[in-house]
Amino acid sequence: MLKFIAPVAVVATLLAPTTQASEQNVNPWQHCGIGAMVFDNNGAAAAISNIIWDLGTTAVSSKISSVENCAGAKAKTAMFIKQSYNNIIEETAQGQGEHLNAMLDLLEVDQASRQDVLTNVRSDMATVVSNANYANTTPAQKAEMYYNTLVARAL
Amino acid sequence: MKSITKLVLLLCHLYLAAPALAAPQSSAVYTTEQLQLLATHPTWLKLGHYETGFLSSLRSEVTSDSFFIAKEGKSSPLHELQATISEMQVKVDDDNKSAQCRFPARRLWLIGKLPKLTSQLPPVNCTEYKQHRIDNHADQISLVYASGYLGNPASMYGHLLLKLKNNNNELLENTFNYGAMVPPKENKLKYITLGILGGYQARFSSEEFHRHSHIYNESELRDLWEYELNLTQNDITFLLAHHWELKTQTFTYYFFKQNCAYQIAKLLELVVDLPLMNDNKPWVMPYDVISGITKEKPSGGSVVDKIRRHESRQESLSNKYHQLNREEQSTVKAIASTNSTSLKESLSPLSLLEKNRVIDTLFDYYSFLKISQSELSKQDTEKKRQLLAQRFSLPPAKTTWKTPNKNPPHQSQYPTMLQLSPTYNDKLGSGLQLRFRASYYDLLSLDAGRLPFSSLAMFDLKVIAQDDKLTLKSWDLFNIENLSVSNTGLAGDGGYSWSLRAGVHNIDLTCNDCLVTNVSGAFGKSYRINEQTAFYSMVDGRVQVPDRQRGHLKAGIKSGLVSQLTPYWRTSVSVGYHYYLDNTEQHSHSINWEQRFGDAKSWDVRTQYRYDGASELSLSYSYYW
Numbered sequence: 001m002l003k004f005i006a007p008v009a010v011v012a013t014l015l016a017p018t019t020q021a022s023e024q025n026v027n028p029w030q031h032c033g034i035g036a037m038v039f040d041n042n043g044a045a046a047a048i049s050n051i052i053w054d055l056g057t058t059a060v061s062s063k064i065s066s067v068e069n070c071a072g073a074k075a076k077t078a079m080f081i082k083q084s085y086n087n088i089i090e091e092t093a094q095g096q097g098e099h100l101n102a103m104l105d106l107l108e109v110d111q112a113s114r115q116d117v118l119t120n121v122r123s124d125m126a127t128v129v130s131n132a133n134y135a136n137t138t139p140a141q142k143a144e145m146y147y148n149t150l151v152a153r154a155l
Numbered sequence: 156m157k158s159i160t161k162l163v164l165l166l167c168h169l170y171l172a173a174p175a176l177a178a179p180q181s182s183a184v185y186t187t188e189q190l191q192l193l194a195t196h197p198t199w200l201k202l203g204h205y206e207t208g209f210l211s212s213l214r215s216e217v218t219s220d221s222f223f224i225a226k227e228g229k230s231s232p233l234h235e236l237q238a239t240i241s242e243m244q245v246k247v248d249d250d251n252k253s254a255q256c257r258f259p260a261r262r263l264w265l266i267g268k269l270p271k272l273t274s275q276l277p278p279v280n281c282t283e284y285k286q287h288r289i290d291n292h293a294d295q296i297s298l299v300y301a302s303g304y305l306g307n308p309a310s311m312y313g314h315l316l317l318k319l320k321n322n323n324n325e326l327l328e329n330t331f332n333y334g335a336m337v338p339p340k341e342n343k344l345k346y347i348t349l350g351i352l353g354g355y356q357a358r359f360s361s362e363e364f365h366r367h368s369h370i371y372n373e374s375e376l377r378d379l380w381e382y383e384l385n386l387t388q389n390d391i392t393f394l395l396a397h398h399w400e401l402k403t404q405t406f407t408y409y410f411f412k413q414n415c416a417y418q419i420a421k422l423l424e425l426v427v428d429l430p431l432m433n434d435n436k437p438w439v440m441p442y443d444v445i446s447g448i449t450k451e452k453p454s455g456g457s458v459v460d461k462i463r464r465h466e467s468r469q470e471s472l473s474n475k476y477h478q479l480n481r482e483e484q485s486t487v488k489a490i491a492s493t494n495s496t497s498l499k500e501s502l503s504p505l506s507l508l509e510k511n512r513v514i515d516t517l518f519d520y521y522s523f524l525k526i527s528q529s530e531l532s533k534q535d536t537e538k539k540r541q542l543l544a545q546r547f548s549l550p551p552a553k554t555t556w557k558t559p560n561k562n563p564p565h566q567s568q569y570p571t572m573l574q575l576s577p578t579y580n581d582k583l584g585s586g587l588q589l590r591f592r593a594s595y596y597d598l599l600s601l602d603a604g605r606l607p608f609s610s611l612a613m614f615d616l617k618v619i620a621q622d623d624k625l626t627l628k629s630w631d632l633f634n635i636e637n638l639s640v641s642n643t644g645l646a647g648d649g650g651y652s653w654s655l656r657a658g659v660h661n662i663d664l665t666c667n668d669c670l671v672t673n674v675s676g677a678f679g680k681s682y683r684i685n686e687q688t689a690f691y692s693m694v695d696g697r698v699q700v701p702d703r704q705r706g707h708l709k710a711g712i713k714s715g716l717v718s719q720l721t722p723y724w725r726t727s728v729s730v731g732y733h734y735y736l737d738n739t740e741q742h743s744h745s746i747n748w749e750q751r752f753g754d755a756k757s758w759d760v761r762t763q764y765r766y767d768g769a770s771e772l773s774l775s776y777s778y779y780w
Contacts, residue, residue, distance in 0.1 A: 078664020083369055086525075090518045093543050094161075102326040102365060126547035134542040135533075 036121040078147050085143040089129075090147075092122050109154045120153040123147075178322060184240065188383050191389065193268055193631040194233035201425050202261055204406075205232050209437075216413065218356060219405045224254060240265065246277040247418065256281035260397035260425075262366050266368065267461055277460035278441045287399050293319035293331050293391050295460075298382040299330070300564060301371045302604055302613070303595075305637055309350060309410070309604055310375070311611055312595065313441040313564075315419045318381065319395075326365035331398055333359050333418040345628055359401050359418070372467045376526055379465040380563055380604060383447060383627060384458050385742060390426035392776035411438040427458050435780060440594065445565040448757075462563045468526065472519035474559050479512060486513050490538065490568035491520060491645045498541045506600065513552045514546045522649045563605025567719045568756050569779035570594040576763075576775035577621070578619065582665050586621030589775060598717050598727045599751035599761065608638035608681070609690045615658075626667050633659035638691045638717065640683035652681035653689040662703045663743070663768035673699035688718035697732070706735025717748075743768060 015096050017155060027128075081088055084099050091097025095118070127144060185193075187489035193199055204216045215222070227472035239261050242254035243413045255262050257278055266273045297318040316332040335355035337346060349355055349377040373375045375659050386394070388612040401422075406413060417439040420431035431447035432439050449459050466474065479487065479759045482505070487587050488515075489501050500508050521539040531539065574590035595606060615631040641649035662669045679693030692714040699707055715729030728748040735741040746766040753759040761775040 006729075079367065084365060086522055089543060090243070090515075090522075090546075093546035093551065094515065096553055098324065098326055099365075103326045105324050105327055122551065123548065126544070129540060129543045129547055132537075132540075135536045 006054075073108050075105060076150065077103060077150070078108055081147045081150070082140065082143040085139060085146065088126065088146065089142070092118070092125050093129075095122065103150070104154075107154055108152065113154075117150070117154045121150055124149045124153070159386075161508070167768050171553070182245075184275055185269050189269070190237060190240075191233065194236045198264055198425070200232060201421065202264065203228075203235055204421065216406050217401075217404050218407055219403070222404045223399070224258075230272035240269070240272065243272070244275050244277070250279040250281060251277050253281075255279045256284050259284055260393055260400055263323075263393055263396055268715040274319075280345045284399055287402075288395065291319055291395055291398070292321050293329075293395065294322070295320040296384050296386055296391055296394065298384060298445065298448055298600070300366070300380040300382070300418070300441055300604075301367070302378045303606065304375050304377050304566060305606065305609070305611070305635065307375075309346070310377075310637075311361055313445055314371075315416050315441045316367065317419060317422065317432060320383070324466045326368060326551065328364045328746070329361055330367060331359055331361060331417045331419075331422070332367070333357060336405075342708075347410075350408065352707045353407045353409050353413075354407045356405040357413075357418075358403070358405050361402075368465060372465055373522070374526060376467040376523065376606070378467050378470055380445070381463040381465065382445060382459050383461040383463065384423075384427075384448070384457075386426055386458075393653050394422060394426050398422065414439060416441040416444045420447070428452055428454065429458060432569055432662075433780065438593075438619050440570060440596075441531050442564065442567070442570055445563075446569070449565045458683075464558075464561060464563070468519055468523045469642075469648075472516065472523050472648070475516040475519055475556055475646075476754055477518060477641045478556055480509075482511050482597075483509055483516075487516050487520070488516060488645065490542075498545060498742065500537065502545065507549060508554070510549060511546070511552055514549075517542050519650075520643075520645060528647055562603035565599070566603040566756070567605055568596060568759075570596065572777050572779050574761075574775050574777040576761075576773040578771060579643075580664060580771045582769040583621060583667060586619045588618045588619045588775075590615070590775075592616070597758075598638075599725045599749060601754060601756065606637065608640055610634065610636040610654075611657040621667065627659070627670065628667070629658065629660040631656060631660075633657055638681040638689045640681045640689045642683070650680060650682070650695055651678070654693065654695070662699075662705060664767040664771050665683040665766060669703055670702055671699040671701060673697050675709075679713075684716075684718075688716065690714075690716050695733075697733075700740075705741045708736040709733050710736055711742075722754045724750065724752055 077089055077114055082104075086095070086100040088103060091100045100118065104117065125146065128149075136144070197379060205213050207213050208214055212230070213232070217223075219227075220229075223235055224242050225231065225234040228235035230467065237690065239258065240342075241252060241259075243262060243265070247253045247255070252255055252395060255276060257682050259281070262276075266276075297320055299318050301310075301314040301316075301554035303313045309626060316333070318328045319331070323329060333352060335357045337355060367379065371379050406418065409412065417432065420439065420443075423444075424431055429447055429450055429452060431444050432445070433443045435441075446773055449457065476484065476487065486501050486505060486509075490498060502513065503701060505513060518539075521531060521535060521542070522534060541584060572590065572592040576587075576597045577585070578588045581584045591614075592612055595611045595613060596602060597610040597612055598608065602609075604761040612631055612634040613632060615629075617628040617630070618625055618746040621630045632652075636652075636654040636656075639649040639688070654675075656676070657674045659670050659672050661667065662671050675697035677693035677695030681689055681691040683689055692712065694710070695713050696708070698707065710735030713729055715727065717725070717727045719725045728747070729746070731745045733743060733745070744766075746764070749761060749763040750767075751759050751761050755777050759777050759779075761777060763771075763773045763775065765771045
């Protein structure tokens, strides 16, 4: 993993562990337990018992952060990226798409700066994807890298 | 009949409750007569979810106590009404805990029916309900139908949910879903058993639409059909207010009746002047509700404004692939073939637009493959990476695709069948066959919005009247068949077929009183000859008891063809050859040729020729509802 991200300075910086979990500085992967989550795709019946979108419960189960920290835009965006990474990376390569719009809405990125954010994220992710080791990373690692890239470019 | 029972029970309740009503509280607000009338009002009964069971008296289907204000509220709409009116006039310390804030739909309905009540209500500031209204703001409501899924028994009949439409990004629009609260990783057999017998509690949940889009379109490869409804803003407010009342309430879940379709229909029936469930059947299916919602209103016009399809990845792949020109298709095939290694080389002869179209189609292909094969191989993972890298290296551009015109699922045939067939058997003579199939469809049915070339039959019973005797001919507990034909010809895209069947059948056509209990299964290949025709060939096996002097284990091969020749004419022919493995001297061939004529939802005419030791001919009239 570290070998893979080494040539990508911007991403390497973004992956550095966060030491504080203030509301503004929360990293949902480390502080809200998103990294360890397994998305349950077991259909309608499971959906209702599935607590991953109940942000309060998620935060409590992680025993790391407060409920409020993990109920904000960043945590929601992180979970959305983890769930829909496949659509998001495809749409990022295409340059547009409804998942990208939803992601920027969740992160509350203002309309005026969206095009710039997308252009920069596209450029960063192009570098990431062009590295042959990209294929060896797990979906969760890919989603986390994408999230960190997005947050660095958008906030 | 059901409504008469309900009325009698209600009158009994009113009679028993009469002393309590002798001196109405808030005397200026209502009279005793008014109260009694309101307690039997259909809307009040709907708001309280009062129903009479097959053997039980009138009772609310809500199982949580917090839904009722009166002690007897669960079984007495009258007491609940009286308590609601009284409680709404009480000022409590925390407004959010007041009856007005907890039951905004009841409040809305009551002030419409009892205008004098408004002046008696203390002012309240329902902050929690207000926030709920903001979070669930809707300009329009859609009924969303997830098509059936053969990969999970609980999902074979599809699923229903409501979508709250507003000006937000569609993926972030909220939905109301209803389902059983099933513990994670529940054993499937236990899940089915408890689901059927009422072993789970269920409730409504709210999730953003992307959750459903992800689960259905991406993970289970199912289409979502969105029926946008024509409701007034008042209707929407009333419906959302009742959803707030139900937010934390629980019901008992029953797979066959009190399921997602039932509760979503109940919620909609509050504001839609149409019966959304089929009262002639003791079960409720999602199909019944989408069929009901598309019927004309008594006042004229339709509740449905527009129907849209959110296509699955598999459908998206198929649609894109068939819109590619020949060179683009060849490139897709070359890249997808396992031998292909040089992506750049394959793409180089194409224009920029063509490259984008090919790559976008392959995005769908590998996303589909990842689901259908559980995981991508190392080689395919690398190809997907290269495709992404290629698309990143090209200027950002959107590719445009035509939306294919597909018939929505409510246009398919009604699921329950009653069939009458004069029959002639060259060994047994003529007879009259009666068939009842509880659900759902077979290879010959009108299949709009369903898996093409598939069959899902449950509780299929055939009896025959012959020589003044009525005998059981066959009974299928279930009979599932799926010819998963390839839509694109790409590796991993369909091309197989399977079937599973369990029931009781005559051992062949030479006898009538020769039933065997059996379970059979088959697996093989299927090929799409054209858009309307599929060919299949399967190895199949059957275990049966008793052996009837033939054997317990039967195995062989079966091949067939299904074709829709015109919208009014579909034909299915199959031939088979089988041995008894434990008695190899017994072997035989069989033929089954069946045709459907007509394209109505409620009837068709069928002919059938079968050979299995004897020849049998029948002409059937089928009625569906």
